[in-house]
Amino acid sequence: MDRSMQPYDGFVGEARGLWWGSAGLVLVVVGTSVVVAGADQVGRLIVAVALVLTQVCALRWQVRSPVVVLAVNEVTGLAVWALLPAVSLTGALLAAQVVLCVLSATRPRRVSVWALAVMCLAAPLAFGAGGPAGGTVYLLAVLLAWTAGQWRRAQQARTLAETRRAVMEERARIAREVHDVVAHTLSVMVIQAGAADDVFTRQPAQARQALQAIETGARSALGELRLLLRAFHGDAEQDEVAERRAAGPWLARLDELADSVRATGLTVHMCCEGSTVGLPAAVDLAAYRIVQEALTNTLRHAAGADEVHVRVASGEECVEVRVSDNGRTRHGSWPAAGAGRGLVGMKERARLVGGSLRAAPLPGGGFEVAARLPVEDAS
DSSP states (O other), X not given: OOGGGSOOHHHHHTHHHHHHHHHXXXXXXXXXXXXXXXXXXXXXXXXXXXXXXXXXXXXXXXXXXXXXXXXXXXXXXXXXXXXXTTSOHHHHTHHHHHHHXXXXXXXXXXXXXXXXXXXXXXXXXXXXXXXXXXXXXXXXXXXHHHHXXXXXXXXXXXXXXXXXXXXXXXXXXXXXXXXXXXXXXXXXXXXXXXXXXXXXXXXXXXXXXXXXXXXXXXXXXXXXHHHHHGGGSTTHHHHHHHHHHHHOOGGGGHHHHHHHHHTTTOEEEEEEESOOTTOOHHXXXXXXXXXXXXXXXXXXXXXXXXXXXXXXXXXXXXXXXXXXXXXXXXXXXXXXXXXXXXXXXXXXXXXXXXOEEEEEEOTTSSXXXXXXXXXXXXX
16 A cells, blocks of 8 residues: 555654644633533533534544544534534634644645545635634634645655665665675685685695684674674664774774785785774774775785785874775776775765775776775764
8 A cells, every 4th residue: 555545653653642632622622612602502502512522532533534534523513513603613613624634644635635625615604604704714724724734744754754764874884884794704715715725635734724714704704794783773883882892993903804815815014003092983994994895806806916005094183094906907997897886885985984085096007095084074
């Protein structure tokens, strides 16, 4: 069924409070008018009070079945006005106006426009009873009720759109995290497995070392994936931050990352300048992931690369990251070799913390990734 045919979640959650509020309003306003107008007509007063109570009870279902409740309240309101003409038509149909507001907010516009038209059919009666002023007041009250419902509907639609956008952004963030973890680990494991297969019979000790590196990488990846999976729980962010801080800054683990790449036979020169203590968590993680993705792309796409230089400089204003290799890239860039998602992910990480990233082939051969991540903007 079309989502627009269902009441908005905000109204469903507020149904009980809405009933109490609208019921109280009708009882006070209409009830008082009926009692005053029918003080000297006991018989009619009793019937009118019964009709008002019927309106109040019907309001209990105004969110679930607003069309039916509107019809009931309009008929009973007209009956109250017919019994006690001293009650203004606008007041007698107050309950119907309340339901019109709810219907306008929770049902498609074509339905609410029809309901508005039906409510306006009573305008000639208001003109006849109260003159131009009475008719004008009635039409303004009906239009105001319908407009208020439309405003609430637009407000709920904006909230729903923002929620959906937040969900999509969170899914994209998780997808990037999973890509970073899985792509790097699997690349290292594939290379290690190939090396172990080559020397399995001739050099069992080296094959065993490669298998141990595969196990270590897999365990590390599983640990990070467990943190990511907690993003589906309400306290995920707090748990992830707590565990990350307990393990130390991500940039402090660059040596572990470099060792896992060195185990594949690639020479990694690591240079870290400045202190990573006190960096914003977002910048810390973004810098680490950029280095990780750059090393992964070197392993997977830089043909003939046997050396890579990593430089991370942490200053008061920004963190600068440079990763360059001496490999040969097809058509001069990784994306042509199939690393487009990795480059997009790195640029997006830099953008999210207010930074920038450049990835391009070097004039003398090789490829370089350079990122500048401001510290103040991410604080």
